[in-house]
Amino acid sequence: MSGSKGLNRQQMADRVAREFQDGWIVNLGVGIPTLCSNTDIGGRDITYHSENGVIGYGGVAAEGQEDLNLVNAGGQNVVLNPGAAVVHHADSFGVIRGGHIDATVMGAYQVSMTGDFANWKLKGQKGGGIGGAMDLAACAKRVFIILEHVTRDGSPRLVTACDLPVTARGVVTLVATNYGLFQPSGDGFRLLEIAPGLTVDDIRAATGGTLTVADTLRKIAPG
Amino acid sequence: MTQKSKLRSSFADAVADIADGSTIGFGGFAMPGTPFNLIQALKEQGAKRLTLVANTTGGAQQPRMPDIGMLVENGQVAKVICAFTAATRPTDVLPFTKYYESGEVDAELVPQGTLAERLRAAGAGIPAFYTPTAVGTELAEGRETRIIDGREYLLEYALKLDYAFIRARTADAVGNLRFHRSQRNFGPVMATAARITIAEIDDPVVPAGTIDPDDVHTPGIYVHRLVQVPPEPEGLWPTKRQERRK
Numbered sequence: 282m283s284g285s286k287g288l289n290r291q292q293m294a295d296r297v298a299r300e301f302q303d304g305w306i307v308n309l310g311v312g313i314p315t316l317c318s319n320t321d322i323g324g325r326d327i328t329y330h331s332e333n334g335v336i337g338y339g340g341v342a343a344e345g346q347e348d349l350n351l352v353n354a355g356g357q358n359v360v361l362n363p364g365a366a367v368v369h370h371a372d373s374f375g376v377i378r379g380g381h382i383d384a385t386v387m388g389a390y391q392v393s394m395t396g397d398f399a400n401w402k403l404k405g406q407k408g409g410g411i412g413g414a415m416d417l418a419a420c421a422k423r424v425f426i427i428l429e430h431v432t433r434d435g436s437p438r439l440v441t442a443c444d445l446p447v448t449a450r451g452v453v454t455l456v457a458t459n460y461g462l463f464q465p466s467g468d469g470f471r472l473l474e475i476a477p478g479l480t481v482d483d484i485r486a487a488t489g490g491t492l493t494v495a496d497t498l499r500k501i502a503p504g
Numbered sequence: 505m506t507q508k509s510k511l512r513s514s515f516a517d518a519v520a521d522i523a524d525g526s527t528i529g530f531g532g533f534a535m536p537g538t539p540f541n542l543i544q545a546l547k548e549q550g551a552k553r554l555t556l557v558a559n560t561t562g563g564a565q566q567p568r569m570p571d572i573g574m575l576v577e578n579g580q581v582a583k584v585i586c587a588f589t590a591a592t593r594p595t596d597v598l599p600f601t602k603y604y605e606s607g608e609v610d611a612e613l614v615p616q617g618t619l620a621e622r623l624r625a626a627g628a629g630i631p632a633f634y635t636p637t638a639v640g641t642e643l644a645e646g647r648e649t650r651i652i653d654g655r656e657y658l659l660e661y662a663l664k665l666d667y668a669f670i671r672a673r674t675a676d677a678v679g680n681l682r683f684h685r686s687q688r689n690f691g692p693v694m695a696t697a698a699r700i701t702i703a704e705i706d707d708p709v710v711p712a713g714t715i716d717p718d719d720v721h722t723p724g725i726y727v728h729r730l731v732q733v734p735p736e737p738e739g740l741w742p743t744k745r746q747e748r749r750k
Contacts, residue, residue, distance in 0.1 A: 311592055332616060333533040333689045349535060349742040350673075351685035356534035356565060356745065367685060369692040369721075370533070371624035374617030378635065397640075407605050408589030408613050412559075415643075416617030419636045450640035 286483075287459035287476035292503040293427050295320045296474070297386055297457045300425065301327050305383035306376075308332065308417055311355040313427045314386035328362075329353075330382060332413035334373035337365030354413070377413070378420045385421035387414060389428050391443045394490040396453040396465040398426055399445035409446075418449035430458035431487050439463065439470050440489035460484050462501060469493050474501045509677040511709050511730045515545035518702050518729045522551045522667060525582075529557040529623065529698060530572055531670035531691040534565070537683065539669040540740035541704050541733055543570040546580075546669075553582045557623070557665060559616060559690065560588040561600035566746045573599040581609055585663065587616040613643070620693055622663035627696025627726075632661045668698035671733075672722070675705045678712045679727030680720040688721065695726040702729040706741075 288296070290313050298320035301307055306328045309315050318329060318340065330336050331353045338353055339362040347358035368376070376382065389400040398418070402409030418424055428438050439456065456463040461484060462474040469491030472484060477500060485492045512518045519542060522528070528546075532538030547570070554575065561584055562571025575581050577599060589604050589611045591597065603609040614622070615637045625633055634657035638644050648659040670691040673684035681703060683691055695701040709730055733739040 331686075333536075333686045335686050347744060348685055349744060350537075350687040352534045352536055358744070361685075367683075367688055369688050370616075370620040370690045371693045374620050377617055378637065403594060406590065408601070408611055410588040410590045410592045411613060411615050411643075412587050412592060413616040415615040415641065416637045419639065446642045447640065 287430070287461070287479050288501065288503055289459070291316050291319065293457045293459060295503070296462060296501055297425050297427055297455070298322055300455065301325060301384065306330055306381060308377070308382050308385040308421065309354070310385070310387035310414070312388045314388060315353070315355055317386055330376060332373055332377070332417075334368045334370055335361070335365065336368065336376070337362045374413070374416055377416050380420060380422060382417065382421040384423040384425055385417040386425045386427060387417065389426045389438070389448075390445050391438050391440050392426050392428070392453055392456050392465060393440055393443045394465050394469050395442070395467055396451045397443050397447045398449065398453050399443045399447050401448050402446045404445060414448050418452050423454045424452045426453050426456045428456070428458055430460040437487055437489040460487065466493065471495055472498060474499050476501050477503065507678045507712060510679045510724070510728060511677060511732065515541050515704070515731050516548065518542065518731045519545045519549050522546065522549060524552045525554070526551060526666040527555040527557065527664070528667045528669060529665040529690070529694040531668070531689060531694050533559055533686065533689040535569065535742035535745070536685065537671050537687040537689045537691055538569065538571070539671045539704050540570045541731070542669040542702060543572065543575065544740065547575055547578050550580065552580050554580050555583045555585065556581055557585045557619075557663065559619070560586055561598055563599040564591045564596045567743055569743065570740060576600050576603050576609055583610040583612065585612045585614060585619070587614060587619055589613055615643070618660050619663070620690060622660055623665070623690070623693040623697040626662035626664040627693060630662060632659055634658065635660055663697065665694065665698040666700065668694035668701040670694055670701065671704045671706070673706045674710070674715065675703060675727070675730050676710050676712045676715050676724070679703070679724030679730060680715050681722040681727060682715060682719065683721050692722045695722050700728045701726055702731070703727050704731050704733050706733055708732060
């Protein structure tokens, strides 16, 4: 995180969470996506689904109030909201593959302009960590990705084509980075919103592939 | 009609007959549902050349509880079938990873939903199925796919187990089980996929007829041996994990 420009982790999560619509069933991946559940999105009713079969979980349990047999996908002890239900793993992934998830939010190493993304294996690594990412990526109605705009050494993470092994192809609908909000458009990335303190030229210089700018380009209001 | 109780006197007794070369599935997602006591007993029992099936090999979180990575470290394992051979965060290191990278132990990496469904299929008499998961990825390279209604799907095969080790909250003497919260996870599908299911149970095992039939999560026909988890420190229970570094 050191030296990163633009939005912080919570602000990136906030921007994505503001896309959630009333009545949606949402699956949050580990890391930054988890922070989406902190965002105040008014009276909208969101049901959070966790891949281990918990449908309708709430926030992290208060110190001393944890049920050690209740965790979210990241292994945090959470609480249940009224109306929650628990199912077994095959049914939980039936919820996912069956197209019942309105949106999934995941982290990634790379996103391509055709909507491919990579988040399970590093270059040259044997094996990796897939978890539920491939099921969610292939089957959720919308795939939202949150990632830092560039790597630690400054290389773009928004790229023409992923050079890391992909998690799924052509599925990403929206990308939030610390620099802005983007849509993979097939032949490039469309910049929809820009983070405070950045210019379009800054972003173009840090993005692989073609960058187009929406006519309606707006500044992201953090928080 | 009375049925014989499936309750065994010890974890050692419950795992005594497990032969070298067996395929064993383990319930558990993070701590909930992980059969810590059965894993510990299998480590002491010492069966070798095992194939283990689980969501993850464990060991990324502290404090470390018995996990199948410990069976790998103990030289008992030939192969692991799981959804993670490495941690989600590249900065976390799973103890298993080095055994895999050095080639000492084989692994088959399977998307989590595909893993659950392969087990479910095995228990339900479905030899194979098509799924959209992993299409277009390196996991699908060279494998059979099929276009159905205009979408491409990957063929996956059922995964049968010799044994399933699971953990539940409540059991009656004939093995009807109830799970508590996210303890359920892989438990029910592992139980149906296995020839012999061994369940470690949190609460004292109750007489048959105590659990209302409508409230059973896993029917006793899928459960063959029960072991009561003793209180700490003799028995192993989920613990609060330490906050991970930021």
